[in-house]
Amino acid sequence: MPWAYALALFGFIYLPVATLVLFSFQNGSLPVPPFNGPSLRWYGDVLGDDRLVEALLNSLMVALGSSAIAVALGFSAAYALARHVLPASALWRALLIAPLTVSYLIVGLGLLIVVQRLGLGLSLWTAGIGHVVINLPIAFAIIYASMGAQQQNAERAARDLGADEARVVLLVTVPMLAPAILAAFFLSVTLSWDEFIIAFLLTRFDVTLPVEIWSMLRSGLSPRLNAIGSLVFLVSVSAVLLLELTVFRKRRR
Amino acid sequence: MSAQTATIRGWGFLAPAVLWTLAFFIVPFVVMGAMSLATLDGRTLVWGLSLDNYRELAGQAYLARAIAVSLEITLTVTLVSVLLAYPLAWIIAYRVPPRWQRLVLLLAILPFWTSYVVRSYAWLLVLARDGVVNQTLMGLGLIAEPLTLANTRFATVTGFVHFFVMLLTLTIYANLVQLSPNYRKAAMDLGANAFQTFRHVILPLTLPGIMTGAFLTFVLCIGDYITPQILGGNTELTVPQVIMVQLGRRADFPLAAALAIVLMGIVTLAYLAMARWLRLDRL
Incomplete structure (x- = not known):
């Protein structure tokens, strides 16, 4: 019983992230089922987009x-x-x-x-x-x-x-x-x-x-947004894991 | 080093942060308060001490409605999130073996670090008309027509609950593991069953932690613009959405400022209502 509950809640917690990442590999122009792919074209698209890369660098600069x-x-x-x-x-x-x-x-x-x-x-x-x-x-x-x-x-x-x-x-x-x-x-x-x-x-x-992602969102659902969202998630998770493994591990010792 | 030079040096270390906060937080805040008492004559701003903006808030149905919508959504989200998160925190604290707890907790809150705008977008994907939920339900033959899930209050609440369940699992877990296991043992020894132990021992002891988490949820939820804007659409507007409309389309800064002051007032009231349980210093 408790495990079923925990599993269901984990399902709820991971549903949007899983959908986001899965359909970033969509070979088609709509990030909804059925899934065709995997394809890396949207990642190529995102990394070749000057405005997005510039916004990313701006964010990094402002954050640091x-x-x-x-x-x-x-x-x-x-x-x-x-x-x-x-x-x-x-x-x-x-x-x-x-x-x-x-x-x-x-x-x-x-x-x-x-x-x-x-x-x-x-x-x-x-x-x-x-x-x-x-x-x-x-x-x-x-x-x-x-x-x-x-x-x-x-x-x-x-x-x-x-x-x-x-x-x-x-x-x-x-x-x-x-x-x-x-x-x-x-x-x-x-x-x-x-x-x-x-x-x-x-x-x-x-x-x-x-802010750039927000303005892209106005033109509706797109696998490009999935790709950029997945990349940002990857960066944040790496930062969190790095922090967990370095700073907090040391502190607990 | 004399005591006097030490004090002067202390001021030197303190001054930059204090001046920054005064210049970029307190002064803007006071100006915003003054702005809420100003009025617009056509497009020109007239400073003064007028309560017109606040009167408009009470008089205009859509403004009063926005306050009600914000409150309804925030209270629903707070309640549902606490009810969902508590059992999960409990399972992690008492059922998962201690050496795995940190890992399971980390996993439970990992999607917390999805970018904030992207998180709402991801829910839009899930709830869209031809999205995952509708296609799955139709594939299973449970529904014939896709349900309207996106651009509804349900979508807004779902997006919020998703975020706050993770936040509250973390705060409630932290609270549960601080409790000495002796309380449970003592209650059990005295003949309480599992439910009585929870109801009369664990729940009262964890109430301050729950309330702190609930207050945090309330504050973050009621001030949020992105989630209702992306997931709720324009079917009904929350206070932050109305503020953004006033700023953007109508450039009515005085009314936006008045709404912001009202938003702060609501948060202050919530704080006063919950103050006796809150231990904000322990955050």
Whole structure:
């Protein structure tokens, strides 16, 4: 009985992914049964599509750039609040976490209104700024949670031995927190890479991959969409498995 | 290093993140709030303190309807997802041998990493008129004509439930494995059967975890534009869909801002209603 339930639910969970991947190999122009194939023509089609490849590179750039900034800011703030006695520290923590409690749509809408009022143009930069806003709280929370007393002792030892503040941070704190920093970075990259609504509202001519996929969707079902969807899935799953095998495995030991 | 230089240095480390959040989150948010109190005179924006937009929300039937639709869909999705995910999390936590649990859990949530836009598209493939479900049912002779599954509320709810079942399986599982097995043993020793143990011991102990997951589901579901837009089509509009219509076709930013504020209000109310069970600090 329980196994039948688990199996049925697994069927439900995998049904769309299986359909997506299977019909990406369709030899025909409609991704619905009956299945003809397998054929790799849609993969060739997708990889030869300049707009898609450009959107993919844009997404990668925005994801890596915005995540690097989010992690740098998040680490710096976590270091400030965990290692220094500052007034109103609860208020600063709440402020930094606040964007997490609001829909992406609202973050994007607010930024869009400001950008338009100021008469600035929309670009990958504005989308990147939006992605830093949503990833900063996550990076801060992950890194702040893993700042413990054991690094503090090492930091004191380094200071006693004459290291200046920059060296303490870069040569002691950062390496000791590497797993948390990497986890925050990877998580930010996957969230930004896949984010739609902020990127949609805040870009215009150069767009990210989810926005490009969205505009392709308007012309209806197509095996091209299956192919690009399967490729994105493959990339994300590889990233997740890599993270699982490296960062989290180490942490559990 | 004096205490004073240490404090100044601390501010230096804190300032970039705080300034970023103020400039790109708090300021836009305040401007959006002000925008919701402005009005449009033709195409020109008139700043002011007018409640016209909010009055329009209450007065215009399609706007009030969107709020109702959003709430109905979100509540259905939250309830169905919890009811489906709990037994799966239970099976993984208590029936699967411990050394396999992490693998099974990872498998259960792997499709979570399908691209967000693509995930809804994949359901469209499954539910389309000549899609997998209809062709299978017709092949089995169960139906003569294809069912209309896509572009319905059913499709929207299915797409959402698929996503949140994975999310909730993860959070509820995390909750179940934290419980000491002694609680179950004690209840069994005291003569409770499996159902009584669940009803009076496990369920109350896991309620905060369930509520946290349910709240997360509520927040993410009610603010989502893509899933209802791709799967539900334009048969009935949710609040995020109406916001996007106002932004796009009509360029009515004040009304869109007012709707966004209402959306936040609903989330805040949900938070207050569930606050006594929530342990957000434990997320």
